[in-house]
């Protein structure tokens with residue numbers, strides 16, 4: 001095959017992809033999309049760059065992305081460096097006052113700063129916020145139930161109230177908010193460590209977002225983890241509610257969050273593999289779709 005013909009065929013493939021994206025771009029333009037970027041998906045610089053390109057793509061085709069970031073592994077390594085013990089119970093970090101200082105420092109001072117600066121290298125749209133800013137996230141101490149026992153997790157919170165006014169201001173001005181998930185404690189004068197999936201779902205609900213995308217380090221939801229044949233591409237709210245008690249630690253807060261968002265009116269929540277470059281674009285703008293889509297029950 002001549003090289004000219006090869007080039008033409010490759011160009012045609014690209015045109016095909018663009019044409020395929022058109023109906024989705026038309027459908028989603030103007031919609032708010034909350035993207036939860038998990039710490040486990042921030043594997044290397046190339047992937048972070050691909051994430052930033054996808055966010056910019058969303059922005060430029062008229063979607064309104066809001067980034068809510070995690071940073072569990074990054075917090076772990078800082079705690080380790082500082083010699084502070086940390087354990088997880090039910091997928092949540094037991095957070096002592098000492099650990100809370102590190103959580104805030106790593107999320108708002110390191111991970112958020114890095115993402116904001118990466119996005120702003122493309123164009124100066126990103127604005128970092130902590131849930132503490134402008135009353136964005138107000139929380140209440142969260143306890144969990146383990147074998148019938150109420151377990152105290154320290155400074156861990158559930159979102160009680162979201163004040164999305166500051167996010168609306170930013171979005172309306174063409175900005176891309178990048179949110180760290182620390183909440184003000186409404187019952188005290190302290191702060192709370194909120195799981196980033198939980199916070200992303202609460203923010204998506206409060207914004208009336210159309211979609212919640214959750215980038216993680218697995219292909220999607222497995223019905224029978226870790227059986228690799230049990231990956232599910234679509235599941236509705238009732239099916240997920242039934243599955244929830246059987247899920248393992250990491251997936252539990254994530255799927256609870258997805259369900260919460262759907263119940264609150266978000267049209268779909270997608271669990272996507274953040275280790276695959278441009279997985280968000282594939283999920284949103286192509287017919288192929290990757291990952292797991294959680295939808296409302298059919299009426």
Ligand SMILES: Nc1ncnc2c1ncn2[C@@H]1O[C@H](COP(=O)(O)OP(=O)(O)O)[C@@H](O)[C@H]1O
Nearest residue numbers: 038039040216217218220221222225248250251
């Ligand atoms: N049913 C399941 N399907 C997919 N992953 C699961 C399941 N149960 C447990 N997991 C684990 O959950 C992990 C993702 O959750 P987590 O580590 O909290 O991610 P993130 O930091 O992105 O929020 C996966 O890497 C996997 O090990």
Ligand SMILES: CC(=O)N[C@@H](CCC(=O)OP(=O)(O)O)C(=O)O
Nearest residue numbers: 038039070071072092093195196
């Ligand atoms: C209470 C709780 O567990 N908070 C999390 C907050 C960060 C987070 O959720 O990060 P990922 O999305 O990367 O897991 C933590 O301390 O690790």
